[in-house]
Amino acid sequence: MRDDIGVITLDNPPENYLADPDFIPLEILRKWTSADSLKGIIIHGAGKHFSAGGNLENLFAMIHGKEDLMARMKAGKAVLDYLENLNIPVIAAIQGVCFGGGLEIALAAHIRICSENALFAFPEINHGIIPGLGGTVRSAQQIGHRKSLNFIMAGDMINAGEALAMDLVDYVVPKSKLLDFTYTMMQKMTQDRPLPVIHAVMEALRNAKTLPINEAMQEETRLFCELALAESSRKNEP
Template identity: 40%
Template sequence: MNRESAPMVEYDTAGENIGVLRLHNGRDNMVDHAVFLDLTEFKQWLHHNPFKGLIITGNGRNFSKGANIERIRAYKDCPEILQKELNEGKKILSYIEGLPLITVAAIEGACFGAGLEIALSCNYRLAAEQALFSFPEITLGLLPGFGGTIRLPNLIGQRNAKKLILSGDMITGKEALRLGLVDETTGKREALSKAVDLIEGLAYRYTARQKECFDQIWDQPETDCWPMYEKESRYFTELIKTMDI
């Protein structure tokens, strides 16, 4: 196993030619910055490794408990700076979403807020049955600001997405499977190994030439949603001005 370190993330490998991006920031893997990785460094890592798939997971017990609310509060008097940072972070998620690779979020423990929004950028989500999911922003006077208001309805439908976002309720992996938020549930501490199995099970079916064709077809950046992502960032930062701190 090869490991390199970067702020808030670790670059790792698993299985046969599978990249692993680990969220690594304390016990809860809090997202301190919307720009949670260096995009240039990330692109170079992918360029220099012939990966057939990418897994995003959390280091330790949790995938991520979401954004660091104390840091968000610090932007109350300068929300335009956070708005710019959110848009830069969304470029990272859009890049992940458009990768010509099989991408899987392997989820254990808590997957809240910004952490869940990172997971939504993947093709597939595998989660332990007792993993916990939530968009708690509504309880803070905010809304999801990292692409969740767009990606979640696209995945599970507007009706279910509204209920999850507006209630702030916490659901288990089993309920997330029922809603279509995750594709498969696993036993405790099995999400990563199951993600490896999923990628290897899909990737072995095609030839090198077929992969080249798929790469050309799938390597198209998604631009249609970008005005919606920018609007979400603007509304998120407007709500910060009204936060009770």
């Protein structure tokens, strides 16, 4: 953690393969994010790459070894759901390869920034499986059903420019500037912002995704009133 910004590093170089579907145990993540001062989280990969995704050998070993694959996948999903539903912003800073499970982690973030040399793919289909940590759902939400179908079914790799054009990422920046750009953006977003305001914005944004327009707007107005009342009473205090 630096200032009020937390950093999660996928640290299994060189490719940062994910040993387990739940790349951070939920309990540890929960404890870490419960720090009162935490205002934002940046996820990145150690070294040259973000993450090449799940370790297929491990995965198939899990299947053959009759380990409870379903339970492990469920745990992995719970971690990503937790990140997505956090009431502080999560930004993924992506360099190098971002494949499969790595891309699914990136898709659970609220903002994706990548370097010019980033590469994206859901290669699962080439191994007879599909993205299993919410990737099919989140990519459809992010880039639309048609593009998502093509991307997942083809299993092909795309570059940073293509990812930007199809709205898979929000920004492409030079490799050397990736972390600075991400950190500066997060600072500008959170530095002078009281936590209740950040929380309210995150809640409204989540509603925008999940609620029909009438209800989402009703909630937006309600959150506005809550902040306005807090502000009024703060100003009236001596």
